[in-house]
Amino acid sequence: EIVLTQSPGTLSLSPGERATLSCRASQSVSSAYLAWYQQKPGQAPRLLIYGASSRATGIPDRFSGSGSGTDFTLTISRLEPEDFAVYHCQQYGNSPYTFGQGTKLEIK
Amino acid sequence: QVQLVQSGAEVKKSGASVKVSCKASGYTFTGYYVHWVRQAPGQGLEWMGWVNPNSGGTNYAQRFQGRVTLTRDTSISTAYMELTRLTSDDTAMYYCARSMGFLVDYWGQGTLVTVSS
Numbered sequence: 001e002i003v004l005t006q007s008p009g010t011l012s013l014s015p016g017e018r019a020t021l022s023c024r025a026s027q028s029v030s031s032a033y034l035a036w037y038q039q040k041p042g043q044a045p046r047l048l049i050y051g052a053s054s055r056a057t058g059i060p061d062r063f064s065g066s067g068s069g070t071d072f073t074l075t076i077s078r079l080e081p082e083d084f085a086v087y088h089c090q091q092y093g094n095s096p097y098t099f100g101q102g103t104k105l106e107i108k
Numbered sequence: 109q110v111q112l113v114q115s116g117a118e119v120k121k122s123g124a125s126v127k128v129s130c131k132a133s134g135y136t137f138t139g140y141y142v143h144w145v146r147q148a149p150g151q152g153l154e155w156m157g158w159v160n161p162n163s164g165g166t167n168y169a170q171r172f173q174g175r176v177t178l179t180r181d182t183s184i185s186t187a188y189m190e191l192t193r194l195t196s197d198d199t200a201m202y203y204c205a206r207s208m209g210f211l212v213d214y215w216g217q218g219t220l221v222t223v224s225s
Contacts, residue, residue, distance in 0.1 A: 044215035088153055092210040096169040099153040
């Protein structure tokens, strides 16, 4: 089973700042089958990034993903108030399709 | 538009079973796998398994093997998740989700299952 470790656990930033979230895998993720989801309180997750770096339909270009192998990054270039949420990474290349524990992005 | 609408909240006693439904609309039900993911209060997401609505084939996470059964009824575009021998550790929000290949792209609204002793 591939274990995903997200860091930091909580990130405190202000609107307009840049956010960098990390997702590290215990073994190489097949074909960069790595996704990022955003989850707001009381809501289901929403797909942001797939294939490590492709934005899902309707996702603003301030969200970008990068990485390969075992190290992946989600970057939000300029934080908007609606971006403060929990972010989850998931690998979908090998069953079981594991998730990281999440990073909470909070307003400083 | 793609929609996955789940059944309502459930309260169960320890040792009981629960069955949650997930009705799909806005797309061809048999063309996409349906996954089930749960989230305990204040915790991360945990993948449970998928069902192929076309064939009925399934794949379960090992930790749920023997306790979870994923099924579907193509006549009403609905997938089901049944979890048996419930304990308090199974208290969680349960989500169904559609996948393209194995990439989950749309999620249901979630069903809260509370297990009491």
